[in-house]
Amino acid sequence: MTLPAQLGIVVGYLVLALLIGLSAYRLTERTAADFYLASRTLGTVVLLFTTFATLLSAFTFFAGPNIAYHEGPEWILVMGLMDGIIFAILWYAIGYKQWLLGQQYDYVTLGEMLGDRFGSGLLRGIIAAVSLLWLFPYVMLQQVGAGTALETLTDGAIPYWAGAGLITAFMILYVVLAGMRGIAWTDTLQGAFMLVATWIAMLWLLTVVGGPTSATAALETEAAAHVALGSDHYTPQWMLSRALVIGFGVAMFPQVNQRFFAAGSRTVLKRSFALWPILCVLLFVPSFMIGAWAHGLDVTVPADGNVFPIVLTEFTPGWFAALVIAGAMAAMMSSSDSMLLSGSSYFTRDLYRPLAEFSSRDVSDRREDLLARIGVVVFATAAFLVSLVNPATLFELGDAAFSGFAQLALPVLAALYWRRTTRAGIGAGILLSQAFYLLSHFATVVPGTYAGWSAGVVGMALGLAATVAVSLVTTPAAAERRALYFDRNETGAE
Template sequence: MVSSLAVQVGVIFAYLLVALAVGLVAYRLTDRAAEDYYLASRSLGTVVLLFTTFATLLSAFTFFGGPNLAYSAGPEWILVMGLMDGILFAILWYVLGYKQWLVGRARGYVTLGEMLGDRFGSTGLRALVAGISLFWLFPYIMLQQMGAGTAIVGLTEGAIPYWAGAALITVFMVVYVAAAGLRGVAWTDTVQGLFMLGIVWVAVIWVVSAIGGPAAAYTGFDADALALGGGLYTPQYIISTAVTIAFGVAMFPQINQRFFVAKSDRVLKRSFALWPVLVVLLFVPAFMLGTWAAGLGIDVPEGANVVPILLNEYTPVWFAALVIAGAMAAMMSSSDSMLLSGSSYLTRDLYRPLVDPDASEAKEGWVARVGVGVFAVGTFVASLFQPGSLIEIGDLAFSGFAQLTLPVLVSLYWTKTTRNGMYAGIVGSQAFYVLHSLGPLSATYFGWDAALYGMILGLVLTVGVSAVTSPAPDEKQATFTDGLSAD
């Protein structure tokens, strides 16, 4: 008789090895030039683009943080996800993403900082945007490592310690990113996205049939426990969270860089229309598992995740391990995409313009890989301290990125935006948000998240300062509007 620990470890390793094999095949097809390494030569088709973006959104939050919230506070988070990812992000996909695709195609940009730096004739702005992005990327990568660590502990009931789970995913993602580039990451994202979508439905069917239908799960609730709203979920909370996260997602390096990679606008159109359906297919089952666990009286210890415990209770050991493997794979694909994009921000927007403009391709590649290693080790060490819950840390990172979105949007559509306006909007909103999140000031005003006020401040400063200043001579005002073509 094989012990359950051996089964769990075997399943997880087997899954990670399959993912690695896919990456290595992609690696053999990858050319080392930067445009291919980071953007897969702007050649991604609908399925791959959709799933690579989708899988990137799937993080420790989807399988652990979200169901935990549904367990403790009710399933209303599904509505937050619907408003945020299904609607607001889809609209941003068009308004911001399609516009960036057009501009990137016409001018050959690879990063957000490069695009803004060129338009406003400012290396400083380019470096600022890259630096801010890396700053907020740090907690988000740490979140994935924390998720992996707690998942392993929950699955093996502590037989494998927290640090080992976090370390496993760290090593895996560094090797992966260094080896495969975007083509490798995109291919495994597709495999993983499909796998997770399938497995979460199997998990739901399994649990529902084991308990004899969902009605059994509701008998454990008070009459109004499932009423919409109440407790954590105020209208202000739902709207603040959905808006800040949707706008934050659009500025995540790995998502934003995806806006440059579609093969044609057909790919973008199809992804845009399919987006809300994917959101329903994934988040409804994942979060309802957490809700049902609460009704079934599943006991979740402090700091543990509900999904592994629920699955261990109602499904065989190997299946629970497989779901955890899928979730770890999701975290890995989130993290390796993030590290890859982060490394392109580091080399193209910080290292090359500021440190060594004449660096060879080989040297740049070396800097990128060392940067990834250092960054991942840093987030790993920070994750050992578990400085907050998965939700808190995720929200911090999203809201930080969200401060960038409105200044960027203004600049893409309003040709009178000036460099001074951009500096004012970006620095002003970031300073405001840092003081309210990491600093001493209140996190909410009148129930609304401070991040939302920061976004409005950024918008007002960008427009206001642009209106009263005139452009510097080296600003190229027509960059984002003239000479764009779709075919």
Template structure:
């Protein structure tokens, strides 16, 4: 028989999920039957929708579960390791990359973050290669949300809803929001979900803080290493600075579902203003989740491996009233779902618009708007199914999966930056950079290559250097596209910056 506490928790979660479904339904009612509206909301998102969309879609289970899990073992130094310079580097990347991609999307009606590569180089090849790399890393990122969803349902219901079913429930709802409401549905639910995340963490901080005896009592129970900048584990600057600056910072400029959110903004001014808002929102949320992770090491010592990912719901069960446990679970689901629907949209858009559609054109077929829309929605379902199978396999901790995805995205930055800022960039340079760097990142991530090959740095640093060197050297050795095509793209920027 299900206990009354579990019933109350499930009722609160059900109310939250019903609210998400309602917002998705309202977005579906106004969705237009074209891929532009499906994937970019016809570039109509205002400041609130853009800011909360990017904030929410970046927190994910990584922020609500991976970060406190890392802080549980590392102490407050986890803030520097995970966030550090990342929040400011990410904001800068939104402007440096996102602004120019938005201008090209507006000028040439692009609907995916890699569409412009085909136009820029008069070739489908860089568009194919970048989209495949984006999809590989994006699916890794999507898996994080599924793992988090399964864990939360299992923990807060004391196993009544098992891991596999919890992940399936959340994936089903986010898939429906993406399928039915498109980018507009994703943005509208992001506002609701982002506000919920912040709202539940504040009382949770208060509850755990008081339960542990307050400021001085908490400090007395923590070892000096948990409070110091050095951390409980060795925090080598050659590791945490590249990780923070590159993997969790710079990568944000080209992460597909984030870049699409920038592309969906109603104007470049919205992108600019969000560069001020984003660091504040991210800084506040990660301070709270990392603090809870550190305090969790006092309340529940001895957790190891993937068990550390459960620290936030475990603290809620230990100290909070039952209704608060339900709200915390809803808040974590909000973090997961703000990302999942956007990720599904971004991944499926690249499958349909950057792979299937160009292949059809090369074979002499022109897809109608109706068929293009059908392919796009079909791939949403395909990606959802593949994601769920990977979630069941649960490859590693949330942090480990996230690090691989972030580093992979960061290696795409040189290709984006060069294509947008350097007229001498060539298609071959972009392709070589991505094709050679991607497998090497995987070899470092899964520790196939020996540790000495990174020279003591986090592998994101040599990965970025390799990707940058390849795009520059190979471009210098090969011929760029015609001057007419280059000027066609760069004239879009010149008109804006000269006016």
């Protein structure tokens, strides 16, 4: 595969995405709700795939198959449990209630929804700030991932800074023009493409090596422990910790959480909910089994190399490998552009706008729409510039982002379902669990694991305990509006 051909595929993809963005732009109304939420009109397929494509980060195609290669395919079980079941349940428990509240009160962000209920601009700001703390380094990691992948694909012809810069510029142009509607459309295209491509890749590999039976037999000869369920790496505590933390974390990731507001109707939410487990199996089984089987197939993977592209290059034609790698990079971009959009909305709506209104400046709808787009540019550029400096602390934060977001989930669930939750309670729960989790990373006095359970899970439990305990000993503040979340004459469910 020649360099120009590979580049052609990558650039061709980017141009296609831009065209879709442009066609979405023509449909766009100039309001923040349209920019962020496509005016709450997403249908089943688009909502399902845009949420799905947002989850298709670098992990699914690079880090995940690498783990399956080195440790065995048990990750499939963790992914299925967290994304297929835990997240689906949260899709209902958090997502449906958020959607109902968003419909009634026009909420666009999580912070806005909670700030309104607890009558607290400060709480709203804290939730936005905490989210941005974890989101910023995570966006940066995706840029680093895409830049590095482009550098590898072109054998260094495009250096890292140029690749990451190019992709950042493209993302900015794209997100600023297209908004949520354009992102959702390309996500749908990408999600479907990557799903099909991963299956073709697996079938191709299996055809070459003589079917799954011989592939697994080869793996068994090479590393029998990988076929048996569990290992020193995959302990029950470890698997459950990952599944819990990531499953709850996903639901609090701004770009996923915000999609709860964007559904077009109840029917859309219902259908997507039932399709989640199937979609997860369809994606994760082939992508992770490719990694796992590679271990038995004499594929040499350098210590810091990625299995997935190496297997593709070895067992499938060059054009196909380049196409799939371009698709995987695009998938990383699709995660990032959604994150940029949500990050910008958290910043403008929950941090900037309340401050502007506080200083009695009126923020019109058109103006907020403009600010939102400026926010995207600032956020993306800052993440790119910071990634050039290669700051170790931020890398660590990015890797820990899922656990960081997971800390928000239980206090939020308490607020949604437990009437006695008070402003002080939820505030304490959020701040304590964040502080604990950050310390477990950066201070040696707080350990990272507890009898095999990760600090992320322990922090979640602490956050819930603090929310409940403080709520019990405090009374609701005068500005709280509990009735927003509960029926006045609630006697149970319908």
